Amino acid sequence: MTDQRQTPDHLLRRLLGPAGPELGCEECFELLDVYVEAELAGADAHGRIPGMRAHLEGCPACAEEHDSLRELLSAAESTPLPA
Amino acid sequence: MSNPVGSVKRGPHDPTRAHPGSRQAEAEAWLQSLRSGGREREDAAARLDGLLVKAARFELLRRRAQWNRSGESLDDLAVQSADSALSALLSKLDHYRFESRFTTWAYKFAILEAAQLARRRAWQERELPIGPEEWDRLAESTPELAAGVAVRDQLRRVMRAIQTQLSAHQREVLTELVLAEVPIDVLAERLNTTRGALYKTLHDARRKLRDVVGSEADD
Ligand SMILES: [Zn+2]
Secondary structure, three states: OHHHHHHHHHHHHHHHOOOOOOOOOOHHHHHHHHHHHHOOOOOOOHHOOHHHHHOOOOHHHHHHHHHHHHHHHHHHHOOOOOO | OOOOOOOOOOOOHHHHOOOOOHHHHHHHHHHHHHOOOOOHHHHHHHHHHHHHHHHHHHHHHHOOHHHHOOOOOOOOOHHHHHHHHHHHOOOOOHHOOOOOOOOHHHHHHHHHHHHHHHHHHOOOOOOOOOOHHHHHHHHHHHHHHHOOHHHHHHHHHHHHHHOOOOOOOHHHHHHHHHHHHOOOOHHHHHHOOOHHHHHHHHHHHHHHHHHHHHHOOOO
C-alpha cells in the first residue's frame, strides 16, 4: 500500500465506497468508450452516463482502464500511436 | 492512429469531434468488412489487430513495472493482449452502438486485456496476502494509523462491522480488495468467479458498512 492510500481518510473512503447508485464492472466496460469520448469532448459525461463516476471512484481496476483509454485517445490526437 | 478505411476521412486531430457522418461511415465500413467473409474480412481483422497491438503496447508501457520481471518481451505481451482483445471484440460486434468511434470502442478491449495481463503477471507468484486467520489482526491494527479522533472512531466502527455484520464471503472479498489491494481481476481468477460478481459482493458489503456508520460517512 502506498503512503497516500494509507491515510485513514482514504482507507475509510475505500472501505465504504461511493454512496449512491453506481454501475457494475460489466456496465462500466460496456460504456467506457462513450464516457471517455464525452469527457474529452467537454460534454456532460456524468449526466449522460449516471453511475459511471461513482463506479470509477469505487473500482480501482476500472479507474485505471478509464485513465488509460483517456490517455491513449489524448495521445493519439496529438501524435499517431508509436509503431 | 491511422485511418483504417481508406475512403473515409478523419476529422482533424480530435476524434471525438470528427464529423458525425464520417464517424458513422467509418464504423459501418469496419462492421461490414468484419462481418464479410474471405479476404475482405481477413484484411479488416489484420488492420484492426494492428491497432489493437499499438493500444496494448501503450497500456503495457504504462505498466512496465508490473510485468518486466516476467522476462517476457513487450512485443510478445502486446501481441498476446491484442489477440485476446480481437477475439473478445469479434464476439461482441453486436454490442457496438455507434455512440463512439469504432476505434475507441476497439481500443478499450486492448486496454482491458493488456491491463489484466500485466496485473496477473505482477501477482502470478504471489499468494493472496491475507488468509482468514489474519482478518482480525488487520481489522484491529489498521485504525491505529494516526488520524483525527472522528475518523479514527468511524474507522473503528467500520472495522468492527466488518467482523460482525458481513458474511464470511463479503469479509474475504472486502479484505482482499480493499485492505490488501489485490486487483479485482486477479482475485476473480483465484476465487474462480467474475470481476462483476466480485464487485457486486464488494458493493453489498460496503452498503452494509455505510448503513452502520450512517449518513456522516456519506461524503
Ligand atoms: Zn469496475
